[in-house]
Amino acid sequence: MKRRDLLKGTLAAGAAMAIPARLFAQVNPTATRDAKLMAIARDELARVGSHIWRRDIVGIADFGLHSAERRFHFVDLENERVASYHVSHGSGSDSEHDGWLKRYSNIEGSEASSRGAYMTRSWYKGKYGTSIRLDGLDPTNSNALPRAIVMHQANYATPEHVARFGRLGRSNGCFAMGPEQFDRALIDLSGGRLLLAGSYGIAEGGSRIAPPVAQYDLLRNAHGATVERASPPPV
Numbered sequence: 001m002k003r004r005d006l007l008k009g010t011l012a013a014g015a016a017m018a019i020p021a022r023l024f025a026q027v028n029p030t031a032t033r034d035a036k037l038m039a040i041a042r043d044e045l046a047r048v049g050s051h052i053w054r055r056d057i058v059g060i061a062d063f064g065l066h067s068a069e070r071r072f073h074f075v076d077l078e079n080e081r082v083a084s085y086h087v088s089h090g091s092g093s094d095s096e097h098d099g100w101l102k103r104y105s106n107i108e109g110s111e112a113s114s115r116g117a118y119m120t121r122s123w124y125k126g127k128y129g130t131s132i133r134l135d136g137l138d139p140t141n142s143n144a145l146p147r148a149i150v151m152h153q154a155n156y157a158t159p160e161h162v163a164r165f166g167r168l169g170r171s172n173g174c175f176a177m178g179p180e181q182f183d184r185a186l187i188d189l190s191g192g193r194l195l196l197a198g199s200y201g202i203a204e205g206g207s208r209i210a211p212p213v214a215q216y217d218l219l220r221n222a223h224g225a226t227v228e229r230a231s232p233p234p235v
Contacts, residue, residue: 032206034075034082041075044196048117051137053192059120059185061087061175063113064201064211064234067099067168072177074188085181088157089113090173092218099167100211101199104231105218106136106143111172112218114141114149115231118195123186128152128176132190140217141197151175151189153182200234 041058058075065071072087092112093101105112116138123130131152136144143149155161156169158178169176175195177185189195201209216228 030082030204030206033202033204034080036200036202036206037073037075037082038077038080040196040200041077041194044117045194048119048137048194051119052194053119055194057188057193059189059193059195060200061113061195061197062200062202063089063093063101063104063115063197064199064209064215065203066211067094067101068162068166069204072175072181074184076188083184085177085184086157086159086162086168088154088168088171088174088176091170092173094170097167097170100213101215102213103216103218103228104140105173106140106147107218107220107226108143108147110218113171113173113197114144114147115198115217116141116196118144118197120151120190120193120195123190126150126152128154130186132185134175134195147173149173149175151177151182151185151195153177153179155179157181198234199231 037060045055056078060073060075062071070084070086072085074083089101090111090113092110093103103112104115106114116136118134118136121133121135123132131150133150134144136142152174154176157176161168199215203209215231217231219227219229221227
């Protein structure tokens with residue numbers, strides 16, 4: 001075989017190998033986003049260590065996105081796939097009710113969402129039916145249990161609500177999902193798994209975006225007064 005023919009064959013083989021990758025990128029534009037979410041899940045599992053009992057699936061609530069977006073991600077690390085749904089934030093995080101989270105808080109009575117890592121616990125019957133208790137693992141969400149911050153279903157957290165109002169309704173700081181979507185959380189996320197909440201701002205195509213509003217942590221100072229502090233950007 002001539003050297004010219006050999007080079008042609010090699011180039012043709014290389015082009016053939018490149019085609020499936022391009023086709024996959026066209027069919028699955030969320031591949032870059034999913035890779036970033038899986039990296040966050042693995043890093044946070046390593047950080048919290050033995051606090052988490054089951055490490056196959058991680059939930060990530062990306063409050064850097066508008067509530068109309070599917071911003072709650074079930075990150076299946078064993079099968080390397082992601083499923084995304086809607087999730088509400090707290091009314092204390094969005095008093096303007098425009099769908100953007102502006103404030104995180106760990107303060108009782110704030111009705112705001114808290115950022116940080118949680119461990120999911122057992123089911124219980126509450127105001128919204130079967131719900132999932134949560135343990136806050138960080139100083140920013142350590143009051144999750146006394147504040148009764150849980151995962152539950154709600155009709156104001158459905159795709160139909162978004163279609164009608166352009167945004168979800170608000171919780172009292174809990175992770176509220178539509179009834180059908182929450183059924184998946186009961187099976188795939190309860191019982192000692194990791195749930196993360198933060199402003200990651202990872203768009204569907206994989207790019208990082210900044211919310212068009214300032215985001216703050218509401219804190220108590222040494223004198224018991226409520227103060228605001230700019231939330232740190234995601235790592």
